[in-house]
Amino acid sequence: xxxxxxxxxxxxxxxxxxxxxxxxxxxxxxxxxxxxxxxxxxxxxxxxxxxxxxxxxxxxxxxxxxxxxxxxxxxxxxxxxxxxxxxxxxxxxxxxxxxxxxxxxxxxxxxxxxxxxxxxxxxxxxxxxxxxxxxxxxxxxxxxxxxxxxxxxxxxxxxxxxxx
Amino acid sequence: xxxxxxxxxxxxxxxxxxxxxxxxxxxxxxxxxxxxxxxxxxxxxxxxxxxxxxxxxxxxxxxxxxxxxxxxxxxxxxxxxxxxxxxxxxxxxxxxxxxxxxxxxxxxxxxxxxxxxxxxxxxxxxxxxxxxxxxxxxxxxxxxxxxxxxxxxxxxxxxxxxxxxxxxxxxxxxxxxxxxxxxxxxxxxxxxxxxxxxxxxxxxxxxxxxxxxxxxxxxxxxxxxxxxxxxxxxxxxxxxxxxxxxxxxxxxxxxxxxxxxxxxxxxxxxxxxxxxxxxxxxxxxxxxxxxxxxxxxxxxxxxxxxxxxxxxxxxxxxxxxxxxxxxxxxxxxxxxxxxxxxxxxxxxxxxxxxxxxxxxxxxxxxxxxxxxxxxxxxxxxxxxxxxxxxxxxxxxxxxxxxxxxxxxxxxxxxxxxxxxxxxxxxxxxxxxxxxxxxxxxxxxxxxxxxxxxxxxxxxxxxxxxxxxxxxxxxxxxxxxxxxxxxxxxxxxxxxxxxxxxxxxxx
Numbered sequence: 093x094x095x096x097x098x099x100x101x102x103x104x105x106x107x108x109x110x111x112x113x114x115x116x117x118x119x120x121x122x123x124x125x126x127x128x129x130x131x132x133x134x135x136x137x138x139x140x141x142x143x144x145x146x147x148x149x150x151x152x153x154x155x156x157x158x159x160x161x162x163x164x165x166x167x168x169x170x171x172x173x174x175x176x177x178x179x180x181x182x183x184x185x186x187x188x189x190x191x192x193x194x195x196x197x198x199x200x201x202x203x204x205x206x207x208x209x210x211x212x213x214x215x216x217x218x219x220x221x222x223x224x225x226x227x228x229x230x231x232x233x234x235x236x237x238x239x240x241x242x243x244x245x246x247x248x249x250x251x252x253x254x255x256x
Numbered sequence: 257x258x259x260x261x262x263x264x265x266x267x268x269x270x271x272x273x274x275x276x277x278x279x280x281x282x283x284x285x286x287x288x289x290x291x292x293x294x295x296x297x298x299x300x301x302x303x304x305x306x307x308x309x310x311x312x313x314x315x316x317x318x319x320x321x322x323x324x325x326x327x328x329x330x331x332x333x334x335x336x337x338x339x340x341x342x343x344x345x346x347x348x349x350x351x352x353x354x355x356x357x358x359x360x361x362x363x364x365x366x367x368x369x370x371x372x373x374x375x376x377x378x379x380x381x382x383x384x385x386x387x388x389x390x391x392x393x394x395x396x397x398x399x400x401x402x403x404x405x406x407x408x409x410x411x412x413x414x415x416x417x418x419x420x421x422x423x424x425x426x427x428x429x430x431x432x433x434x435x436x437x438x439x440x441x442x443x444x445x446x447x448x449x450x451x452x453x454x455x456x457x458x459x460x461x462x463x464x465x466x467x468x469x470x471x472x473x474x475x476x477x478x479x480x481x482x483x484x485x486x487x488x489x490x491x492x493x494x495x496x497x498x499x500x501x502x503x504x505x506x507x508x509x510x511x512x513x514x515x516x517x518x519x520x521x522x523x524x525x526x527x528x529x530x531x532x533x534x535x536x537x538x539x540x541x542x543x544x545x546x547x548x549x550x551x552x553x554x555x556x557x558x559x560x561x562x563x564x565x566x567x568x569x570x571x572x573x574x575x576x577x578x579x580x581x582x583x584x585x586x587x588x589x590x591x592x593x594x595x596x597x598x599x600x601x602x603x604x605x606x607x608x609x610x611x612x613x614x615x616x617x618x619x620x621x622x623x624x625x626x627x628x629x630x631x632x633x634x635x636x637x638x639x640x641x642x643x644x645x646x647x648x649x650x651x652x653x654x655x656x657x658x659x660x661x662x663x664x665x666x667x668x669x670x671x672x673x674x675x676x677x678x679x680x681x682x683x684x685x686x687x688x689x690x691x692x693x694x695x696x697x698x699x700x701x702x703x704x705x706x707x708x709x710x711x712x713x714x715x716x717x718x719x720x721x722x723x724x725x726x727x728x729x730x731x732x733x734x735x736x737x738x739x740x741x742x743x744x745x746x747x748x749x750x751x752x753x754x755x756x757x758x759x760x761x762x
Binding site: 129151 | 419420421422424425428429431432435439444446447449470473474476477478642643644645647648649651652653655656659660665668669672675676679683684685686701702705
């Protein structure tokens with residue numbers, strides 16, 4: 093079963109994180125005379141993260157073994173509810189879109205970037221037959237313009253205006 | 257105390273104050289009723305709006321959001337069998353069958369009234385016990401504080417999610433992320449890896465909004481079948497006789513007390529209390545077999561307990577400065593953003609704000625019952641907005657929220673980073689709440705540790721020998737030990753079951 097192997101994967105990843113974290117603390121200098129400097133807490137936390145990572149890995153391995161025993165003993169195939177089914181394509185696309193959004197924002201400004209972003213995001217989230225171009229475009233433009241002007245003029249939050 | 261409360265009301269009952277509470281309650285109800293949007297999300301998005309306001313006005317808005325957000329969940333729970341928030345899971349058990357039996361109006365009536373009554377009781381208890389508790393806490397020094405924070409963090413980590421190491425890991429990661437930037441006391445830059453934009457560390461808002469709003473949008477993106485919600489609200493009668501109300505009195509009182517108690521304990525809030533109260537109502541009922549078929553008792557139990565958890569969760573926040581769940585963690589963030597120092601000193605230095613919070617809660621509770629009765633049709637209409645249009649617009653609001661605090665594009669990047677982190681944590685089965693609490697409480701923990709060590713000249717013993725600190729550290733070990741024990745017991749039962757199953761097959 094995949095979900096149980098995930099525990100082992102995340103545990104190993106976090107173990108590596110704790111090692112990087114700990115080695116980064118070695119360059120911290122003590123600026124006060126007290127025994128406990130800026131490196132103390134990070135080292136304790138890094139140590140505890142490593143400990144928990146090991147616990148997660150061990151638990152994960154045990155669960156994987158238990159799963160295998162169970163699977164061997166029963167050969168009932170559980171049917172999936174279509175509501176629980178997932179596709180990763182929109183998630184990956186969404187994240188790429190977010191990255192582009194941040195990169196472009198300082199140059200083009202909040203208003204245009206956000207309107208374009210909202211439109212593309214709506215397209216990603218909808219299935220092909222549900223894509224209503226005109227509605228999406230109108231909602232995106234109106235929503236981002238409303239947010240922009242309300243925050244600028246009512247709450248005085250300055251948003252990047254870009255080159256325009 | 258009474259005159260303080262009256263002056264609290266005086267500071268809230270301005271036109272601006274009332275408008276903010278009304279706006280907060282309505283927005284909270286909308287966010288609470290639309291599945292996928294939560295009270296936490298509403299507060300995260302609205303935090304930046306409160307910047308330009310006075311602390312009292314800001315708190316008025318947030319309290320409205322809190323009460324509205326918890327209460328709004330009952331609408332889709334009864335109509336669609338989808339809890340709008342985790343706080344209304346148990347409402348679906350009997351609320352939806354009632355609606356199917358043609359008693360939707362009656363179910364709403366019971367749910368709304370018990371929400372109001374549960375909230376009222378818990379707010380009164382909050383007003384009565386938070387101030388004296390805060391006075392006791394005034395005597396706490398760094399040793400006691402260190403122990404209390406450890407206790408709160410461990411309790412939250414061990415209670416949220418079903419794996420102890422994963423919960424603790426999430427808490428530790430939160431503390432770790434809070435360490436990026438300058439260290440407390442001596443301001444030595446840590447974990448910046450030479451990047452200048454990391455010198456100031458991660459701001460609270462991008463972390464909160466990213467973890468709770470962006471991750472939700474990503475989770476939504478992966479669903480193949482989108483929920484399409486269509487509801488018919490014609491022909492609904494709200495009539496319930498006074499006798500029926502009175503018959504629920506004891507059920508209401510017990511459920512409210514459960515909600516209150518659960519709310520006060522850090523780590524478990526409305527999401528747990530409604531299920532526990534439902535179970536308690538079922539177990540003590542004379543007709544337990546009727547539960548689940550659509551009887552008002554179940555709705556009353558669930559809805560009075562989840563609103564009662566509000567007042568409960570605010571007790572440790574106001575008296576100790578320690579948040580019990582994610583919403584109160586966000587409220588703590590709101591206090592910090594306004595330059596108020598949370599903790600027992602809050603009551604002494606900013607008593608006006610505290611009593612304004614109490615007053616705002618009472619006012620918001622009244623508006624909540626009013627709007628739910630009058631505006632039910634409008635809120636139901638909100639349910640039919642398709643998520644593929646709603647989510648991108650919400651994301652636009654998230655971006656403004658993250659950017660507004662400091663005006664750095666870096667914060668928008670941080671927002672998306674924490675969104676991805678939140679998404680991955682959900683996928684890999686890590687709870688999010690401990691991470692937020694670690695992020696908020698981590699710096700406090702370190703400051704108190706180092707202050708304490710300065711006081712004791714590097715001696716660790718006072719952390720163990722101060723009686724209050726010792727008690728809390730013992731509680732900490734007890735709570736972790738209990739979790740380990742119950743996990744072990746569960747596993748043993750499971751193994752036995754598996755064994756019996758195999759025996760039976762042979």
